[in-house]
Amino acid sequence: MEQGKKILELIENVDPKDTDALDEIDMEMHKLLYSWSGIRGKRPHIKYTRSRDALKEVRPEGFEFPKDVLTNVAGFIFGYGCPAFNNGKFLAYYKPLPTEELAELHAIIQAIMWERDNNKHIDNGTHSQ
Secondary structure (H helix, E strand, O other), X not given: OHHXXXXXXXXXXXXXXXXXXXXXXXXXXXXXXXXXXXXXXXXXXXXXXXXXXXXXXXXXXXEEOOXXXXXXXXXXEEEEEOOOEEOOEEOOOOOOEOOHHHXXXXXXXXXHHHXXXXXXXXXXXXXXX
């Protein structure tokens, strides 16, 4: 799952103001989803890095993605985190990321990688067990 690892690294190092870098992550995510199912170019370029609705469409079934707002002792937000759980089992690490969308995308990619590593069925970008 080198492609998944590459996307995780891109997310961990992106400046959320750099729209070209966000577009690159979006395209890599699209390739990750649709090259696996054998369907290429089925959907238009989607802004996974900036759209909560786009993320909802690609959340693997059976997973939970609770959001975590990370604050310092003074109460200032310094990032967002999002773990992934499958049937109560913790599956995805997280670190502070600059937006909720990037944090959730980071967790979703790890969940997709877990499904693929464990031979779970994936059909047209919709994940199921």
